[in-house]
Structure formats: C-alpha cells, structure tokens
Amino acid sequence: MxxxxxxxxxxxxxxxxxxxxxxxxxxxxxxxxxxxxxxxxxxxxxxxxxxxxxxxxxxxxxxxxxxxxxxxxxxxxxxxxxxxxxxVGFVTQDSNLFPWLTALANVEFPLIVRGVPKEERREKAHRWLKLVGLSGFENHYPSQLSGGMQKRVSIVRTLIYEPNxxxxxxxxxxxxxxxxxxxxxxxxxxxxxxxxxxxxxxxxxxxxxxxxxxxxxxxxxxxxxxxxxxxxxxxxxxxxxxxxxxxxxxxxxxxxxxxxxxxxxx
Ligand SMILES: Nc1ncnc2c1ncn2[C@@H]1O[C@H](COP(=O)(O)OP(=O)(O)OP(=O)(O)O)[C@@H](O)[C@H]1O
Ligand SMILES: [Mg+2]
Missing domain, CATH: 3.40.50.300 (P-loop containing nucleotide triphosphate hydrolases)
Incomplete structure (x- = not known):
C-alpha cells in the first residue's frame, strides 16, 4: 500500500x-x-x-x-x-461500432484513417480478430454479434493501431x-x-x-x-x-x- x-x-x-x-x-x-x-x-x-x-x-x-x-x-x-x-486509445462503455460495417471493416477502420495499405490492414484485422476468438465472424454485422462479441470487436478496434x-x-x-x-x-x-x-x-x-x-x-x-x-x-x-x-x-x-x-x- x-x-x-x-x-x-x-x-x-x-x-x-x-x-x-x-x-x-x-x-x-x-x-x-x-x-x-x-x-x-x-x-x-x-x-x-x-x-x-x-x-x-x-x-x-x-x-x-x-x-x-x-x-x-x-x-x-x-x-x-x-x-x-x-x-491514446479510448474504449468507451458502449461498443460504438459502426452498424453498417462488418466486424472486419469496423476493426480495419482506424487503419484506413491512418493510411495503412489495404493488404496490410486486412491481414492485421484478421489476426486481431483471431486473437479474441472471432475468426469466422469477420463478415457479421454488429447486430449479428452478441454483446460480448461486440465488446471484443470494440477493444480490438482500439488496440489494432497500438496506442501506447x-x-x-x-x-x-x-x-x-x-x-x-x-x-x-x-x-x-x-x-x-x-x-x-x-x-x-x-x-x-x-x-x-x-x-x-x-x-x-x-x-x-x-x-x-x-x-x-x-x-x-x-x-x-x-x-x-x-x-x-x-x-x-x-x-x-x-x-x-x-x-x-x-x-x-x-
Ligand atoms: N460536459 C459536462 N458539462 C457539465 N457537467 C458535466 C459534464 N461532464 C460531466 N459533468 C459533471 O461532472 C461530474 C463528473 O462526471 P463524470 O461523467 O466524470 O462522472 P463519473 O465518475 O464518470 O460517473 P459514472 O460513474 O456515473 O459514470 C458529474 O457531476 C457530471 O454531472
Ligand atoms: Mg463515467
């Protein structure tokens, strides 16, 4: 203490x-x-x-x-x-995912904003989704995911650009x-x-x-x-x-x- x-x-x-x-x-x-x-x-x-x-x-x-x-x-x-x-990365209480984007596209989004080339950002998004057990759900929209899955996508979307x-x-x-x-x-x-x-x-x-x-x-x-x-x-x-x-x-x-x-x- x-x-x-x-x-x-x-x-x-x-x-x-x-x-x-x-x-x-x-x-x-x-x-x-x-x-x-x-x-x-x-x-x-x-x-x-x-x-x-x-x-x-x-x-x-x-x-x-x-x-x-x-x-x-x-x-x-x-x-x-x-x-x-x-x-800094900011994970808010609400998942705040874009409802019109798939899980994969949501996770890729911050990398698009940072100008990361398509191949690289796609590979990274797949890898990060796999880390939280969401392989196979890449093409699901937020409304097709459970609350816990949405939260995983939201966390990964913040961690993917590796804020310190x-x-x-x-x-x-x-x-x-x-x-x-x-x-x-x-x-x-x-x-x-x-x-x-x-x-x-x-x-x-x-x-x-x-x-x-x-x-x-x-x-x-x-x-x-x-x-x-x-x-x-x-x-x-x-x-x-x-x-x-x-x-x-x-x-x-x-x-x-x-x-x-x-x-x-x-
Ligand atoms: N933009 C704002 N304008 C005016 N008052 C605000 C604003 N944001 C927060 N407050 C006030 O500041 C205080 C602290 O708010 P804050 O949201 O940081 O609390 P908190 O500890 O996160 O609460 P909770 O646990 O309920 O989320 C509250 O009294 C709130 O009314
Ligand atoms: Mg609060």
Missing part, C-alpha cells in the same frame, strides 16, 4: 498533476474533480474506482485531450496534453458475469503480449483487483484521490478463480474500507 503524490519517475506514461475541472461557471458551476494527483505507470494497469459522478470519465476525457483542465496539468510522456491526444496508452471507461459494465470473466482473461493475455499501458475505470472492486497493478480510489464529487493502493496479487492471475488468489481477501477488505465511506450515506 502506498499513499503518494506524483512521483516524477521516468517510467510514467501519464501524470495527473494538481488537476481540477469545474464545468460551467457562476451559480451553475459544477466542480467535477479537485486537485487530482496520480501517475499511470508505463506498461502497467492502473484502475480508478469511485462513486458515480466523482469524475472518472472526466479523467479519461482529460487524458484524451477532449476537455481542458481548469487547473493543473495532464502530462503524457512528459508533454502537456493541450489538444486532442491521438496517442489505452483508456477503458467501464467497458464490461453491461455484460454478464461469465462473459466479463472471459474478457478479463483475454484482456490480460493481450496486455501481457503487447505490454501496453492501461488506465481502466470501473465500479467493480473485484474487476479492479483482477486487472490492476495499482488502484486509485476517488472520493465522491468533487473527486479527489482518496487512496492509491498497490495490488499485492502476483501475475499471472487466474481470473476464473480470482477469489482464491493469495492476497485477494486482503486487497478486497482494504479497498472496501476506503470505498464504502464514499458511497454509504450517513
């Missing part, structure tokens, strides 16, 4: 440095986050948990340069994010427990292979423990960093029996203590 401010280490991919954001002004001002400080370490999985409305999505939008901070700075590889940050940081905004929230577990397993396998940096948002403490190296617990709005928790579980982890992994009970109990006072109304 470690409670710290921005570390200034050089293995940091993203830094939130005294970041505040107030939406609106005057009487209608909504302070969403307040002086948030934490680092997202290179090649690691960092997860943010916190009550609804505490500014989790806002943190991702700041990192992607979709919204400017009212105070403080977000740094990506040491450079201030002050415009749309095309170096991937932002995930509660991507598995709408899925059933078994599909989530399977996707946790697949995501960790992809992460192991690609060594990407992940910043993940979830409400679910078990999901946070399963996936993460460190967990940022936020207070209720305006969101502040309440605790930075280093997950004590070794890797690789058996996501299908995560409750049996050494360190799980301790991690859950500690996180619940931080989390519950932010959601339980006195």
């Amino acid at each position: 470690l409670n710290r401010n921005v570390s200034g280490q050089n293995d940091v991919a993203l830094t939130f440095k005294d970041v505040s954001l107030i939406f609106g002004s005057g009487q209608h001002a909504v302070p969403a986050i307040d002086k948030v400080n934490f680092d997202v370490l290179d090649g690691k999985v960092t997860t943010v948990v916190g009550p609804s409305g505490c500014g989790k999505t806002t943190l991702l939008r700041l990192a992607a340069g979709m919204v400017p901070a009212s105070g403080g700075q977000v740094l990506h590889d040491g450079a201030v994010v002050n415009r749309l940050n095309t170096q 940081v991937v932002l995930f905004d509660e991507p598995f929230g709408a899925l059933d427990a078994q599909t989530r577990m399977t996707l946790h397993h697949e995501l960790l396998e992809l992460w192991k292979e690609k060594k990407s940096t992940m910043l993940f948002i979830t409400h679910d403490l078990v999901e946070a423990i399963t996936l993460s190296d460190q967990i940022i617990v936020m207070t209720r709005r305006p969101g502040r960093v309440k605790q930075i928790y280093e997950v004590p579980l070794a890797r690789p982890r058996n996501v299908f029996e995560i409750y049996l992994e050494p360190g799980f009970d301790e991690a859950y109990a500690a996180l619940w203590q931080y989390f519950k006072s932010e959601i339980v109304v006195a």
Whole structure:
C-alpha cells in the first residue's frame, strides 16, 4: 500500500498533476474533480474506482485531450496534453461500432484513417480478430454479434493501431458475469503480449483487483484521490478463480474500507 503524490519517475506514461475541472461557471458551476494527483505507470494497469459522478470519465476525457483542465496539468510522456491526444486509445462503455460495417471493416477502420495499405490492414484485422476468438465472424454485422462479441470487436478496434496508452471507461459494465470473466482473461493475455499501458475505470472492486497493478480510489464529487493502493496479487492471475488468489481477501477488505465511506450515506 502506498499513499503518494506524483512521483516524477521516468517510467510514467501519464501524470495527473494538481488537476481540477469545474464545468460551467457562476451559480451553475459544477466542480467535477479537485486537485487530482496520480501517475499511470508505463506498461502497467492502473484502475480508478469511485462513486458515480466523482469524475472518472472526466479523467479519461482529460487524458484524451477532449476537455481542458481548469487547473493543473495532464502530462503524457512528459508533454502537456493541450489538444486532442491521438496517442491514446479510448474504449468507451458502449461498443460504438459502426452498424453498417462488418466486424472486419469496423476493426480495419482506424487503419484506413491512418493510411495503412489495404493488404496490410486486412491481414492485421484478421489476426486481431483471431486473437479474441472471432475468426469466422469477420463478415457479421454488429447486430449479428452478441454483446460480448461486440465488446471484443470494440477493444480490438482500439488496440489494432497500438496506442501506447489505452483508456477503458467501464467497458464490461453491461455484460454478464461469465462473459466479463472471459474478457478479463483475454484482456490480460493481450496486455501481457503487447505490454501496453492501461488506465481502466470501473465500479467493480473485484474487476479492479483482477486487472490492476495499482488502484486509485476517488472520493465522491468533487473527486479527489482518496487512496492509491498497490495490488499485492502476483501475475499471472487466474481470473476464473480470482477469489482464491493469495492476497485477494486482503486487497478486497482494504479497498472496501476506503470505498464504502464514499458511497454509504450517513
Ligand atoms: N460536459 C459536462 N458539462 C457539465 N457537467 C458535466 C459534464 N461532464 C460531466 N459533468 C459533471 O461532472 C461530474 C463528473 O462526471 P463524470 O461523467 O466524470 O462522472 P463519473 O465518475 O464518470 O460517473 P459514472 O460513474 O456515473 O459514470 C458529474 O457531476 C457530471 O454531472
Ligand atoms: Mg463515467
């Protein structure tokens, strides 16, 4: 367990440095986050948990340069994010697939935008779909895929252009427990292979423990960093029996203590 401010280490991919954001002004001002400080370490999985409305999505939008901070700075590889940050990938809660394109064409789309030649992008799209068990479904449209399959296409569509940081905004929230577990397993396998940096948002403490190296617990709005928790579980982890992994009970109990006072109304 470690409670710290921005570390200034050089293995940091993203830094939130005294970041505040107030939406609106005057009487209608909504302070969403307040002086948030934490680092997202290179090649690691960092997860943010916190009550609804505490500014989790806002943190991702700041990192992607979709919204400017009212105070403080977000740094990506040491450079201030002050415009749309095309170096990050963003997997949103909804799959947001193009309904008029097949799974293959959806996955190829970001490569078309980047001018990758047709043969190369087709080969890559087939390879990535295979990695998540979707060989044979390349020509299916999103409406012909299950929720879990759509989510796989959506994740692969983001990972295919190999952004050095991937932002995930509660991507598995709408899925059933078994599909989530399977996707946790697949995501960790992809992460192991690609060594990407992940910043993940979830409400679910078990999901946070399963996936993460460190967990940022936020207070209720305006969101502040309440605790930075280093997950004590070794890797690789058996996501299908995560409750049996050494360190799980301790991690859950500690996180619940931080989390519950932010959601339980006195
Ligand atoms: N574009 C916006 N304009 C005005 N207020 C906003 C805007 N976006 C977010 N907010 C406000 O900022 C606060 C934080 O919103 P945010 O979406 O980041 O919360 P969240 O932690 O992701 O919540 P949830 O868990 O429900 O997804 C909320 O009170 C919300 O009303
Ligand atoms: Mg949100």
